[in-house]
Amino acid sequence: MSPTAAKKAATSKSASEYTAHHLQVLEGLEAVRKRPGMYIGSTDSRGLMHCLWEIIDNAVDEALGGHCDRVEVTLHGDGSVEVRDNGRGVPVDIEPRTGLSGVELVFTRLHAGGKFGGGSYTASGGLHGVGASVVNALSSRLDVEVDRGGKTYAMSFRRGEPGVFSDVAGAKGTKDPSHEFTPYVDVSELEVIGRTRRGVSGTRVRYWADSQIFLKDATFDLEGLLARARQTSFLVPGLTIVISDQRGDEVREEVFVHDGGISEFCEYLAPDPAVTDVWRLHGSGTFTETVPVLDANGHMSPTEVERECGVDVAVRWGTGYDTKVSSFVNIIATPKGGTHLAGFEQALLKVLRKQLEVNARRLKVGNDKLEKDDALAGLTAVVTVRLAEPQFEGQTKEVLGTNAVRAIVARVVEKELTQRLLSTKRGEKQQAALLLEKVTAEMKSRISARLHKETQRRKTALESSTLPAKLVDCRSTDVERTELFIVEGDSALGTAKLARNSDHQALLPIRGKILNVQKASVTDMLGNAECAAIIQVIGAGSGRTFDLESARYGKVIIMTDADVDGAHIRTLLLTLFFRYMRPLVEAGRVYAAVPPLHRLEVINPGSKANEVIYTYSEAEMRRTLAGLNRRGKKIKPIQRYKGLGEMDADQLAETTMDPAHRTLRKVTAEHLESATKVFELLMGGEVGPRKDFIIESAHALDRERIDA
Known part of the structure; x- marks a missing residue:
């Protein structure tokens, strides 16, 4: 029956009614529409993406069988999505038991397809055989075109029911699920709409997700689609997957192909x-x-x-x-x-x-x-x-x-x-x-961490302590208040002892530059005295065994000199924290102290006390000095701090340790993967990439930030 005859035969019927011919088929698909969560998990964006995976997987199955080497996925601006492949094409001949064409059988019958007989696919991704029919049932419109045997066949469906839409078949930009739909009455028709070159085959499926089923805010996740396409191109070597997003003002297209498996x-x-x-x-x-x-009689045995x-x-x-x-x-x-x-x-x-x-x-x-x-x-x-x-x-x-x-x-x-x-x-x-x-x-490491966790607890003055002798601990046991300052060298430790608040501020000195743990093995790291002391003092273990709840201090503050060596030591310490105590960084409990570089004392006339100004960079010092000169202020010789040990206790407390006046920089890692790559680039074992980075970035260097 031609499309025109089908329309005349159905003029008295509503487009939304099911015809008797397809009653049995649609009873099965109606169950999908009533309980979509059983088939696609949910009706939000995840369910919408699951439908897309079902259609893509059918195309990839052709590639797994060696019949296809290109799959194209297009997200159209009208909300529809189209999947094209150059596989063998869905069968178009009549299936003898049902009297339906292969195309209609695949898209309207649950558990029907080439994956159940064992001959077409030895292994497939569309594994339950319900993918295409479920997507069809949950679509306000689905169009399928098949190139096979020199001809192009086409068929359309509305919510799982085959029929004809009033728009012109194959015309670009005119297809719409809101157009008038006429279901077939007696016999469905797989229409021939064109011819193809000899040897050309493939399948094109375009569908519009049904707004009656999916939530209003359900959208196709482009980043998830790109990640899945990249993953599939790795798993099927030689398969080219093209993703095209035409929903915005600019078309975004990504091509994935990998031969390394x-x-x-x-x-x-x-x-x-x-x-x-x-x-x-x-x-x-x-x-x-x-x-x-x-079996041959249509029975399951x-x-x-x-x-x-x-x-x-x-x-x-x-x-x-x-x-x-x-x-x-x-x-x-x-x-x-x-x-x-x-x-x-x-x-x-x-x-x-x-x-x-x-x-x-x-x-x-x-x-x-x-x-x-x-x-x-x-x-x-x-x-x-x-x-x-x-x-x-x-x-x-x-x-x-x-x-x-x-x-x-x-x-x-x-x-x-x-x-x-x-x-x-x-x-x-x-x-x-x-x-x-x-x-x-x-x-x-796991065993020692377990033993440490079992035995480690804060000791009182009457108890022996297993912590390093060089640790200058605090009295408080309230983790919310306690702070651990990791200081550079014994000279800074001496000043910091006098400057700290012994109630809640603890000090741990380290000798110079610790081991670069980005290059070293776990064994070397645990064998290094400075690294082992830091891990022991914090008390939460390291690596996989790190337990944030067991950390003895609420803040860990790296307090190094404001020079190049101090910056290097700080970077080495951050590498240790990021690699072996990452939860501490992610929780925002690691800080870097910001000590001043200069001390300017402004001479005030009379009995008024002199004013003290601290500056933290050469540029800030020059700006401050210029401002004081314009105001006619006299200053004593500028004091330049080469290290924390040159400050007296009052100055260190006021500028760097007293919570009321100090400045701390919180260390964060919002983008974990990029942070990992940066640490590997700057601190890893490969010199070549680091050298290239230094050469390429030299022009952007701010010379004022170098301690000369």
């Missing part, structure tokens, strides 16, 4: 300098499971089938202690893990424990036992598995539930990782030794 992805995710290279762990295994299969599970893992340990593990099933992210992640962690811990037992004497392990957190410290990993019809906990696919996958992943990781750690190749052997030393240091 998950090795490149793992390196991209890693936040710290490397201890090992990226190691790829490959393998596969088979298992059997009983699944319902549609339980059948035992053999499945193959492919495992591909990339691991890489770095010098830090943060863990970043991303897991995927058929390129779909599983942020809450599942059986594949459980198998990976189980094998990782087993292999490393065994290697520590073998090397116990060399590593001085003793009777200590490695725990999972020790093995995961500094680890960046991408864990991927591919299998047909995986079982998930819910349609949102956040947790893999197929039990057999755990044992397969564990076997593959155990075998491959053991081979890496026992390799006799020079580079791999050296990296394996460094890795074992790192996990041993993490284990010892």
